[in-house]
Amino acid sequence: MDIKKKLAQVPSSPGIYIMKGVKEKALYVGKAINLKNRLRSYFQKSASLDARKSRMMQEVADFEYIITKNELEALALEANFIKRTKPRYNIILRDDKNYPYLKLTAGEEWPGLEVVRKIEKDGALYFGPYIPAGSMWEMLKFIRRNFPIRICKYNLEKPFRPCVQYQMGRCLAPCAESLRTASDRDRYLEIVGEVKSFIQGEKKGLLASLQKRMQKLSDELQFEEAARIRDRLKALEKAWESQRVIAPELGDADVIGLYREGQDASIFMLFIRNGMVIGQKDFFLKKVGDIENEELVAGFIEQFYSKEMLLPPRIILPLKLRLAMQQKWLSKKRGGAVELDYVKNVVEDKLLKMADDNAFYSFNRHKETRVDETLLKTKELLGLKRVPTRIGAIDVSNISGSEAVGALIMYEDGKFVKDDYRLFKIKTVEGIDDFAMIGETAGRYLKNIADDESRLPKLILIDGGKGQLESALRAMKPFDLPVEVAAIAKAKERARKGKPSGVPIRRDVDRIYLPGRRAPVYLEPFLDTTHLLQKIRDEVHRFAITYHKKLRSKRTLESPLEKIAGIGKTRRLALLKHFGSIEDIRKASVEEIAALKGMNRKVAELVKENLGHKNAGMVSEPHLQI
Structure with a gap:
């Protein structure tokens, strides 16, 4: 449909809108009190959009919208959509955990x-x-x-x-x-x-209560129990010495600190309960560009508090902002008033300064030019063009070509990024051909992600040797992306017999094969680079084989009756209920099967034909090919 015609049909209702690029990929999710006015503002030639949204509009190919009852409902729906689709032009918090x-x-x-x-x-x-x-x-x-x-x-x-x-x-x-x-x-x-x-943290009340009880027990000559209370009092006094009491009069509050520099930003949160700091959390937001502070803080609040959590009655903002809608939404979630506001007194001012200072230190930790030493060593060891700060790994798993699957995992910032894990059922390869399966997996992954270079790995590690590497390179060639590739081959307990040809290859250690290099790079044991590459290889191996086993067990549990044309659930249950087992159905005559309610001779002959052999429908388990 033409964009102009589609815009004319948009209602003047509250709701959310999804800007889409090529292949229906969500680029941005937003909310509006009036969808018609908001969407029109994007497509007008005179639209005063910031640089980020102007870049986005150059990629927009279509849009969708969902109507809601009110703006609060739109806000909650927007947060859920952003979390699920992770649009490129929204603020994304990579934090899906529920806190303890x-x-x-x-x-x-x-x-x-x-x-x-x-x-x-x-x-x-x-x-x-x-x-x-x-x-x-x-x-x-x-x-x-x-x-x-x-x-x-x-x-x-x-x-x-x-x-x-x-x-x-x-x-x-x-x-x-x-x-x-x-x-x-x-x-x-x-x-x-x-x-x-x-x-x-009710220190005075608890201590007074325990001292009173200790005295009472002592008066009643229960000295052993009184001694236990005395020991508890000492332990409590010692424990409270180490507690970070900030301001008892503050009660419960969350404090949001903010620091911005260049294209990036850092947010640091302090969680204060009963005047004590019970927790803290920092978030590093990449490529936020020229997003206004109000939009940045509002987007952060909407995403962070969208999960199920205990809300405090007060959230201290890093700047003087009007976030009336977010305040209403949080109050509804809490079931009581939540105040979103800037500092009101000296105590809150000190707390915000503490949060802002920590946001600054957190920003510098993330932006340090000193890259992880192990990654620097990996770059030098493999002769890579760039430090592999984001590493993808690919593996396949199958049994003699059946239930073949491919898997990709991602490693970044010292941890595995589960959100970027991908699984593929192999579609184009028949029989045992690990090389082709690796090629299909690499090609399908890059086809899906090629439009978003920010999510591309710097290095893709293939689990295998030269053959797997060459197959991956062929699959990647049409995309012409700035991604380097290497293959990691596992050590073998015994070297292959026979006369070696060309350069002798050590097989007693893991080795890395690289494009254009005949000899592999050997991964010597006990080195941190070896441990890192092995850890990534082992994780993708685990991920692939777990999915393969899941599919295999599902197939193993299938009844051979399910594969017979004309035998649906009703007939299958009738056969098993009457005869008791597949073996007894196999022994029955065509007449006995046809005599059942809902059966006929033609279907009975099909059943006998398919179950005629004892091994019909059974799954053999040859050696696992990984």
């Missing part, structure tokens, strides 16, 4: 404490998020040593024998029938209250 929380099951008769990553409306108390999780695990370890609260997830409806935690004095064992009296429950709930106070 401590969950105190306060609604239960005998509450417990556990670590969760999903928040539910179940009457439990949630504390967090703890980012990074190290401080949370330390806190949990402290609680387990000093507060005898249960840490198990067992159903306590029926009593059972206490575990070793009770014997160690680390649990009051509400699982035991003899320890479920009213006084036992009062004592247990007292401990639960102390745990809650400790997590929330």
